[in-house]
Amino acid sequence: MTTLDSRVPEGPLAEKWSKRLHDMKLVAPNNKRKRKVIVVGTGLAGASAAASLGELGYQVDAFCITDSPRRAHSIAAQGGINAAKNYPNDGDSVWRLFYDTIKGGDFRSREANVHRLAEVSTAIIDQAVAQGVPFAREYGGELANRSFGGAQVSRTFYARGQTGQQLLLGAYQALMRQVDNKTVTMFPRREMLDLVVIDGKARGIITRNLVTGELERHQADAVVLCTGGYGRVYFLSTNAFNSNGTAAWRCYKRGAHFANPCYVQIHPTCIPQSGDYQSKLTLMSESLRNDGRVWVPKEKADVKKPANEIPEERRDYYLERKYPSFGNLVPRDVASRNAKYVCDEGRGVGATGRAVYLDFRDAIKNQGRDTIADKYGNLFHMYEKITGENPYEVPMRIYPAVHYTMGGLWVDYELMSTIPGLFVAGEANFSDHGANRLGASALMQGLADGYFVVPFSVGNYLAQNKVEAISTDHADFKRTEDEVTAHLQKMLDVGAKGNRTVIEIYRDLGEIMYDQVGMSRTPEGLKEAITKIKKLQNDFWTDVKIPGSGDEFNKMLEVAGRLADFLELAELMARDALHRNESCGGHFREDHQTPEGEARRDDENFCYVAAWAFKEAGEPELIKEPLEFENVELSTRSYK
Amino acid sequence: MHDETMNVHLKVWRQAGPESEGRFESYSAEVNPHMSFLEMLDVVNEDLIKKGEMPIEFDSDCREGICGTCGCVVNGQAHGLERGTTVCQLHMRSFRDGETIVIEPWRAEAFPVIRDLVVDRGAFDRIIAAGGYVSVNTGPKPDANAVKIGKDLSDRAFDAAACIGCGACVAACPNASASLFTGAKVTQLALMPQGAPERGRRVRAMVDQMDAEGFGNCSNIGECEAACPKEISLDNIATMKREYLRAMFTDH
Numbered sequence A: 001m002t003t004l005d006s007r008v009p010e011g012p013l014a015e016k017w018s019k020r021l022h023d024m025k026l027v028a029p030n031n032k033r034k035r036k037v038i039v040v041g042t043g044l045a046g047a048s049a050a051a052s053l054g055e056l057g058y059q060v061d062a063f064c065i066t067d068s069p070r071r072a073h074s075i076a077a078q079g080g081i082n083a084a085k086n087y088p089n090d091g092d093s094v095w096r097l098f099y100d101t102i103k104g105g106d107f108r109s110r111e112a113n114v115h116r117l118a119e120v121s122t123a124i125i126d127q128a129v130a131q132g133v134p135f136a137r138e139y140g141g142e143l144a145n146r147s148f149g150g151a152q153v154s155r156t157f158y159a160r161g162q163t164g165q166q167l168l169l170g171a172y173q174a175l176m177r178q179v180d181n182k183t184v185t186m187f188p189r190r191e192m193l194d195l196v197v198i199d200g201k202a203r204g205i206i207t208r209n210l211v212t213g214e215l216e217r218h219q220a221d222a223v224v225l226c227t228g229g230y231g232r233v234y235f236l237s238t239n240a241f242n243s244n245g246t247a248a249w250r251c252y253k254r255g256a257h258f259a260n261p262c263y264v265q266i267h268p269t270c271i272p273q274s275g276d277y278q279s280k281l282t283l284m285s286e287s288l289r290n291d292g293r294v295w296v297p298k299e300k301a302d303v304k305k306p307a308n309e310i311p312e313e314r315r316d317y318y319l320e321r322k323y324p325s326f327g328n329l330v331p332r333d334v335a336s337r338n339a340k341y342v343c344d345e346g347r348g349v350g351a352t353g354r355a356v357y358l359d360f361r362d363a364i365k366n367q368g369r370d371t372i373a374d375k376y377g378n379l380f381h382m383y384e385k386i387t388g389e390n391p392y393e394v395p396m397r398i399y400p401a402v403h404y405t406m407g408g409l410w411v412d413y414e415l416m417s418t419i420p421g422l423f424v425a426g427e428a429n430f431s432d433h434g435a436n437r438l439g440a441s442a443l444m445q446g447l448a449d450g451y452f453v454v455p456f457s458v459g460n461y462l463a464q465n466k467v468e469a470i471s472t473d474h475a476d477f478k479r480t481e482d483e484v485t486a487h488l489q490k491m492l493d494v495g496a497k498g499n500r501t502v503i504e505i506y507r508d509l510g511e512i513m514y515d516q517v518g519m520s521r522t523p524e525g526l527k528e529a530i531t532k533i534k535k536l537q538n539d540f541w542t543d544v545k546i547p548g549s550g551d552e553f554n555k556m557l558e559v560a561g562r563l564a565d566f567l568e569l570a571e572l573m574a575r576d577a578l579h580r581n582e583s584c585g586g587h588f589r590e591d592h593q594t595p596e597g598e599a600r601r602d603d604e605n606f607c608y609v610a611a612w613a614f615k616e617a618g619e620p621e622l623i624k625e626p627l628e629f630e631n632v633e634l635s636t637r638s639y640k
Numbered sequence B: 001m002h003d004e005t006m007n008v009h010l011k012v013w014r015q016a017g018p019e020s021e022g023r024f025e026s027y028s029a030e031v032n033p034h035m036s037f038l039e040m041l042d043v044v045n046e047d048l049i050k051k052g053e054m055p056i057e058f059d060s061d062c063r064e065g066i067c068g069t070c071g072c073v074v075n076g077q078a079h080g081l082e083r084g085t086t087v088c089q090l091h092m093r094s095f096r097d098g099e100t101i102v103i104e105p106w107r108a109e110a111f112p113v114i115r116d117l118v119v120d121r122g123a124f125d126r127i128i129a130a131g132g133y134v135s136v137n138t139g140p141k142p143d144a145n146a147v148k149i150g151k152d153l154s155d156r157a158f159d160a161a162a163c164i165g166c167g168a169c170v171a172a173c174p175n176a177s178a179s180l181f182t183g184a185k186v187t188q189l190a191l192m193p194q195g196a197p198e199r200g201r202r203v204r205a206m207v208d209q210m211d212a213e214g215f216g217n218c219s220n221i222g223e224c225e226a227a228c229p230k231e232i233s234l235d236n237i238a239t240m241k242r243e244y245l246r247a248m249f250t251d252h
């Protein structure tokens, strides 16, 4: 049986990372210039990793899909970034942040990784401030903090509602400084389509130049994948248009294990879909639930009536009813699931019947319109811009949307995948959030990985692996490129004759995933989903319609390629969800709940990371990494 | 809400590649007023694909007005007529039923057209690479609260830092100047104590790079500010000019 070595250092939890840093092998300064590292993706994780590796003196080639590394999905993060600074002196500490993250992840993450994350969190803030990131400040000139996502301490740093943007621009500027220093070469408008593995080690990538359509070969001594999450497998999500799972999936097919693909976070407060043309969903800060009351009509007969004409006694404030002590502030997954249930009952509102009300009427009455405007003015404005409705007058309509994927490529303590020399950072790996991620922790993890882990662990690997320089004429480069060419050609051949557009098939996939591999899952539903996904794979490969050719700028061809990979990843997600006979974090199985409808975890049988290994023929192999908790006690949450 | 529709006529700039001749093509579409402008283009594209024609190529990523990827000239105005709005945040309800909408790419020598509405804005990255940063390496730093920065100052720096690098200012400027973009970064970093030690070098390098890229000079027309989706103020250009002069006469 295959086993996984997480390479977690021995010793007390709080000393593991410093011990590892002391033990690491170093690359001599004059040798660094001779070692080349590829960084794929320049979101928070990739930009910070590429800049830091460049500063250390390595030769770095960095790649992104967008026209400039200043843009990536990371830029859209609004709420903030956590760090255990304890500036407000409200009792926060590294331990508390560690514990909250482990507990928030429903005890499905690795203790040592999470502790390191909490340890380095404070250095991220120091680093960003030194770069000139304009965080929010108090009148006295110190940094401002707020409590976020139900945390009991105020440990979230923010820059108005644009935290991701400002942190990304800080990392981007550090990256461009290295471009100017000629340590980093930037390759924008490139899509990685395959990983080149030579003698069992990651030695390069194949990219498509998105302007000319040419395939290119790039070699290196190590590859760092920072390509983000796979939330767009659901078609509609809060993720950016170009977010995708392709790079990770291609690495999976070259031997990197994929861990916990079924762990997905669904965010309860998004603007609902308004029609079939919808291309993405917009997130609204969950702080809205502090004052807004969630409800739907008690009777189906009322769902099409204007909200304000439905009298109090005909409204069902279902969260307040079911969870009297937490009410509208139940955690993200509970709020999301309950919205789905009431809509499934036919009590959903709005044009599509897939929305619930978030009502500020009482808050405005009690606190005054000005107070509410102070707190949420910009969110109300954004809502009105998109929907054309004024939330001061009529209740908002909200619906859950896919937001974040906790699963990703399996990595060990040093963020190396099961392919030696392939490192994975940011949302693309599975590492720190277990089965559920806390608000404001993704930015923290992306930057922790990029600034403070990858630069050291890549060095440690390079110091111990003196790989020979290779030419991109190497037979394995040629073979891999030929396989990419064949894959693209096959797609274009079908695409020239097919009848169903890429978007039509993509939307069908999204629907299956939303309904059956989404907020609430059943074994029957998951089995059915697998059958439907297989059929859709077949539809794609026999009947997809793709415009144009491969040797030109062709966005629909890019989307088609990402969809082809999502169609395979979707199947693995359903398989993973089906095998995990428990409910935990973002994974809720209807057959594993308490009589009160709460998630029922099964620590005896499922306290492990599910890592899936690709098999050329037959089904993927499940490899388990048992999770051992030496420092915390496993507890069950309750929100009644 | 579902059955509301409106008709629009589009005149869209089509250009196969950087060296090809471009021309306007006309299309008609029945759309829903709740669509965003880019969703409208998605729908038109689905139709074109079904008819076996090439879709209109345009760039987008966040579709929430924060990444700066999208951008085209709509009825003569960069990002359309609505103030403080990127084209991805524009909604069809702000157009009239039956209206003809003219859609063109950013037009500037320094932003060559790649295809249709997609342009190359690499010049902006090279301006930042020339000096748009604080020179610090990753590593141990003083505590983030070691230096206090007043809220007013920090808010002003933030206002400048809000630039999304979309390029609308260049497209709107009759001289195709990049002064608003460059001025915003110069101002942000000059205001903050972290950026002070390299103020002079920074502004010189960035302005020189801006000139080398073929952007025009600023003659204070103000079209950039009017087109800017983040309402970046013209004051940033004044600050940049002052900083530049200061750098010429002092040594840092």
Ligand SMILES: Cc1cc2nc3c(=O)[nH]c(=O)nc-3n(C[C@H](O)[C@H](O)[C@H](O)COP(=O)(O)OP(=O)(O)OC[C@H]3O[C@@H](n4cnc5c(N)ncnc54)[C@H](O)[C@@H]3O)c2cc1C
Binding pocket: A040, A041, A042, A043, A044, A045, A046, A063, A064, A065, A066, A071, A072, A073, A074, A075, A076, A077, A078, A079, A080, A081, A082, A163, A164, A190, A191, A192, A193, A226, A227, A228, A229, A238, A239, A240, A242, A243, A244, A246, A247, A283, A403, A404, A425, A426, A427, A428, A439, A440, A441, A442, A443, A444, A446
């Ligand atoms: C609306 C929204 C709000 C959020 N708010 C918060 C928040 O307040 N706090 C918080 O902590 N987190 C938040 N998150 C989550 C957080 O933003 C992301 O998890 C995080 O930014 C991911 O960073 P990343 O660097 O891993 O990936 P990304 O930012 O997704 O970057 C991926 C990079 O990889 C590139 N890429 C992808 N595929 C390829 C390929 N095949 N070839 C080449 N390049 C490729 C892309 O071009 C991009 O540069 C939010 C997320 C959303 C959607």
Ligand code: SF4
Binding pocket: B162, B163, B164, B165, B166, B167, B168, B169, B170, B180, B181, B184, B224, B227, B228, B229, B230, B231, B232
């Ligand atoms: S200054 Fe405004 S218009 Fe110019 S790039 Fe920045 S955000 Fe866009």
Ligand code: FES
Binding pocket: B059, B060, B061, B062, B063, B064, B065, B066, B067, B068, B069, B070, B071, B086, B087, B088, B089
């Ligand atoms: S697509 Fe990001 S600003 Fe428009």
